[in-house]
Amino acid sequence: MDNSQDYVIEMLNITKVFPGIKANDNITLQLRRGEIHALLGENGAGKSTLMSVLFGLYQPEEGVIKKNGEVVKINNPNDATALNIGMVHQHFKLIEVFTVLDNIILGAETTKLGFLQKKEARKKVEELSKRYKLNVDLDAKVEDITVGMQQRVEILKMLYRDNEILIFDEPTAVLTPQEIDELMEIMRGFAKEGKSILFITHKLNEIMAVADRVSVLRKGKYIGTVNVADTNKQELSNMMVGRPVQLQVQKAPAQPKEVILDVKDFTVPSKLHHNDAVKHISFQARAGEIVCIAGIDGNGQSELIYGLTGLEKSSGGTVTLCGQDISKASIRTRLGNLSHIPEDRHKHGLVLDFTLEQNMVLQRFREKDFQHFGFIDNGNVRQYAQRLIDQFDVRSGQGPVTIARSMSGGNQQKAIIARELDRDKPLIVAVQPTRGLDVGAIEYIHNQLVNERDEGKAVLLVSLELDEVMSLSDRILVMYEGEIVGELDPKQTTVQELGLYMAGAKRQGGTSHE
Amino acid sequence: MNKSPLMQRDGTKKLIASLLSILIGLFFGSILVLIVGLTTSNIGAKGAWDGIRLIFIGLFSKSRDASGNLVFGMNTTNIGNMLFRATPLIMTGLSVAVSQKTGLFNIGAPGQYLMGTMASLMISLSIPSSSVPPFVIWLLAFLGGCLAGAIWGAIPGILKAFLNINEVIACIMTNWISANLVTWFFDIAKFSTMTGSFYCQTKWKIADGSFKNMVENTKSGYVYKTSWNNVATPKLGLDKLFPDSQVNAGILIAIVIAIVIYIIINKTTFGFQLKACGSNRHAARYAGIKDRANIIYSMSIAGALSAAGASLYYLSGNTEFSWNTYQSLPAIGFNGIPVALLAVNNPIGVIFSGTFMAMLNIIGTQLTKFTAYNEYITDVIIAVIVYLSAFSLVIRSLIAGRKKNTSVANDANADKTPAKPEDTGKSGADAEQEAAPPTDAGTEKGGAQA
Numbered sequence: 010m011d012n013s014q015d016y017v018i019e020m021l022n023i024t025k026v027f028p029g030i031k032a033n034d035n036i037t038l039q040l041r042r043g044e045i046h047a048l049l050g051e052n053g054a055g056k057s058t059l060m061s062v063l064f065g066l067y068q069p070e071e072g073v074i075k076k077n078g079e080v081v082k083i084n085n086p087n088d089a090t091a092l093n094i095g096m097v098h099q100h101f102k103l104i105e106v107f108t109v110l111d112n113i114i115l116g117a118e119t120t121k122l123g124f125l126q127k128k129e130a131r132k133k134v135e136e137l138s139k140r141y142k143l144n145v146d147l148d149a150k151v152e153d154i155t156v157g158m159q160q161r162v163e164i165l166k167m168l169y170r171d172n173e174i175l176i177f178d179e180p181t182a183v184l185t186p187q188e189i190d191e192l193m194e195i196m197r198g199f200a201k202e203g204k205s206i207l208f209i210t211h212k213l214n215e216i217m218a219v220a221d222r223v224s225v226l227r228k229g230k231y232i233g234t235v236n237v238a239d240t241n242k243q244e245l246s247n248m249m250v251g252r253p254v255q256l257q258v259q260k261a262p263a264q265p266k267e268v269i270l271d272v273k274d275f276t277v278p279s280k281l282h283h284n285d286a287v288k289h290i291s292f293q294a295r296a297g298e299i300v301c302i303a304g305i306d307g308n309g310q311s312e313l314i315y316g317l318t319g320l321e322k323s324s325g326g327t328v329t330l331c332g333q334d335i336s337k338a339s340i341r342t343r344l345g346n347l348s349h350i351p352e353d354r355h356k357h358g359l360v361l362d363f364t365l366e367q368n369m370v371l372q373r374f375r376e377k378d379f380q381h382f383g384f385i386d387n388g389n390v391r392q393y394a395q396r397l398i399d400q401f402d403v404r405s406g407q408g409p410v411t412i413a414r415s416m417s418g419g420n421q422q423k424a425i426i427a428r429e430l431d432r433d434k435p436l437i438v439a440v441q442p443t444r445g446l447d448v449g450a451i452e453y454i455h456n457q458l459v460n461e462r463d464e465g466k467a468v469l470l471v472s473l474e475l476d477e478v479m480s481l482s483d484r485i486l487v488m489y490e491g492e493i494v495g496e497l498d499p500k501q502t503t504v505q506e507l508g509l510y511m512a513g514a515k516r517q518g519g520t521s522h523e
Numbered sequence: 524m525n526k527s528p529l530m531q532r533d534g535t536k537k538l539i540a541s542l543l544s545i546l547i548g549l550f551f552g553s554i555l556v557l558i559v560g561l562t563t564s565n566i567g568a569k570g571a572w573d574g575i576r577l578i579f580i581g582l583f584s585k586s587r588d589a590s591g592n593l594v595f596g597m598n599t600t601n602i603g604n605m606l607f608r609a610t611p612l613i614m615t616g617l618s619v620a621v622s623q624k625t626g627l628f629n630i631g632a633p634g635q636y637l638m639g640t641m642a643s644l645m646i647s648l649s650i651p652s653s654s655v656p657p658f659v660i661w662l663l664a665f666l667g668g669c670l671a672g673a674i675w676g677a678i679p680g681i682l683k684a685f686l687n688i689n690e691v692i693a694c695i696m697t698n699w700i701s702a703n704l705v706t707w708f709f710d711i712a713k714f715s716t717m718t719g720s721f722y723c724q725t726k727w728k729i730a731d732g733s734f735k736n737m738v739e740n741t742k743s744g745y746v747y748k749t750s751w752n753n754v755a756t757p758k759l760g761l762d763k764l765f766p767d768s769q770v771n772a773g774i775l776i777a778i779v780i781a782i783v784i785y786i787i788i789n790k791t792t793f794g795f796q797l798k799a800c801g802s803n804r805h806a807a808r809y810a811g812i813k814d815r816a817n818i819i820y821s822m823s824i825a826g827a828l829s830a831a832g833a834s835l836y837y838l839s840g841n842t843e844f845s846w847n848t849y850q851s852l853p854a855i856g857f858n859g860i861p862v863a864l865l866a867v868n869n870p871i872g873v874i875f876s877g878t879f880m881a882m883l884n885i886i887g888t889q890l891t892k893f894t895a896y897n898e899y900i901t902d903v904i905i906a907v908i909v910y911l912s913a914f915s916l917v918i919r920s921l922i923a924g925r926k927k928n929t930s931v932a933n934d935a936n937a938d939k940t941p942a943k944p945e946d947t948g949k950s951g952a953d954a955e956q957e958a959a960p961p962t963d964a965g966t967e968k969g970g971a972q973a
Contacts, residue, residue, distance in 0.1 A: 318809075320808065320809060339811070339813075340808065340809070340810075340811045341811030341812075343811075344810075344811045349809070351809060356803075356805045356806070357805050357806050357808075357809040358806065358809070359803070359806060360799050360802045360803040360806045360807070361802070361803065362802045362803075363798070363799070363802060367795070367799075371799065371806065371807075371810040372810045372811055374792050374795050375792055380791075380792050383791045383792050383793060384790050384791055384792075385790060385791065385792055385795060
């Protein structure tokens, strides 16, 4: 702090206490002008709380915030906006039925005599999007554009308000690898223009790629700030988790045994267009192997899983699970032999307004352990939920009676994984099981999946993360436009080759039917 | 860990919020009475004072003494009548509450109520009590009414489940269809091909086998009452307890049904499925629960409950279904909505809120009986209470004295946050800002709490 003029924002000795927990304990964060400063920490480390303090959503018990060396008081987000602080939230705050332009100017409209002056606004937004290469159709409705585009709208919102300090709260959690690269480029552009960026994340690759400095939080405490140039991924993850973390999955070679899942000529219609989303695909998954479906988002992976698990009707082909044709079976019948870690944990995975224990028995409540003559045995449900919570280290405010909605994303995912793995079925369908999770949780989930494999389960993994595909799978099936265009061995292939298949630039003959 | 102090519990807060709504409603009604009284020449200050007292303790008003002062005291007739009128309100309240618990809004209670009325009356008046014991007729009529309501409720349920048609719209349409259907059955339909079974009662028009009442058609419409056929709900001694009142065993049946519904919703696997579908249809489907079937079950149960209310009301033997070409929907059906709202959709709570609504009704009649006020003043009070119970979430958060998150979603998390003085002042500023309720921070906090 010898030269405080260097810092555009300083948060000094911030302490924020919630009942029973110090969410932020004496945290100091100093943001230099024109730098990309990453804020790294596990789920629940206090990153979002700290940013909420900066954005005026919470008032700290102790500590001061300085802007350009002067103490400022931020009582609400309007104060933050007045100080040119802008934030892109993890879950976007957009009005879906409004156009992009309307969303951008909302709350900062230029008016004349009470009438909107959209022309001026449009000009300004167009200039901004040209300058920062943020191409987006201003007249499209937000509900019609992709998530990556929606994020651009959020970024344009900040720029439109002339914000100098840009906070990105886990911006890459919802993006595809390509969109992530584009975002990184945009962020570098901002830094070059002299804007300062706070980048909240728990993805080490992104920090190494784009950040100048990184501050690490752990369980509400400040661990340290390091220059990205002077550190590496292993050191950062150790700082974040507080113990050495295996970044590489440790596993023995697979020993595939009998066929568990046999998919033949399988076709699933699309809900979005008239073509089939999954076109005549065939593959097998054996006991004791992890088969990974790789591909860029939207190439039919979701529909394939919906078709396999019964959430959507298939229009052709057969699915044989443990020797039983299930292609027309009910979801409940299928659940008899498969565990399903769904892609969307809020839509499918959990009933958010139910308690944790109710969610733990979402499929099993009919079993004789949990009900007698139709009356739910709450004692057994509680006991069972408590066992899973202990065994899988699911953290929540009130244990089994916590409302699922109030839990952090990582713990919600852990709860789903606990529930699905404990059901102990021969086939485990895991769709992006580590999306949005921190290194510690990812390590845990990967180890669990490998354990299940070693116990003789077949694991069907759908993942968009190339690292995960390469390190976890025993066999890779690449999906492109609803077809399997290649079967690869992760030991004998490279990320580049995998990328070519995923982009449709390369395909193996014979594996796909046309 | 699971048992928080009484005042911190969610249920306590809901109860206090509802009671507060009621108190404010009654208080508002009193002000109205005062203003009307002081500005009306034939009421004056004394009349206004009488009116205010009636609003609060009208249930216990008895008469006026020689000098014209109101006499208060135990009034068993009023209490008995209140319980009688509470019966159908509890049932329609339950109907709305059940559908709400399962994520549906049953605004079709009036139509279901009408269908229940029709089925019960037709059955109870068609089977001659000379050959079948009245008790059996009563039971058949009650069950028939429930069945009619269940079918009527299932229609919006089926439309919702298979075609994803909003149940509110479908319910409103089935309401009016039922109104016209009842008109057709009681006024136009001819059952000449079904002669015989309908001919038992001399009170029915026999010649062409229709359900027209040819005896009591001298008023504006036709009147039907089950006592013609000696069918009436047993009193079970309640008439001794509350002499000179209309009360009968119907209220006991309603209470038993409310308790049964409470148990089904909260204790059984069936209730678990219904609630799961109601809270998140997709997750329920994912878990192998038949989401479509459960939506239909839920609406059928709601329909049966509304219709059961109608059956209990008209099978009592001392009510008449007075009817001409039906052009309005029964208010009791719609009143189920405030009853459920005030009870925060708790089936046990519905017993009390239904009774309370019936009490307001009694107070209305007492107001007209003893003062120059119009009974509709109680409707204003009900309206205020309904408005306030719709705001009960706000009231609940005021009770907790905590910062109000803009996202209701975070309630569960924030509920365990005790009052913090510095937080209360900020709620306004928080609600104003256009973006960024602290959802993310809230979830993060939840994780850190462990």
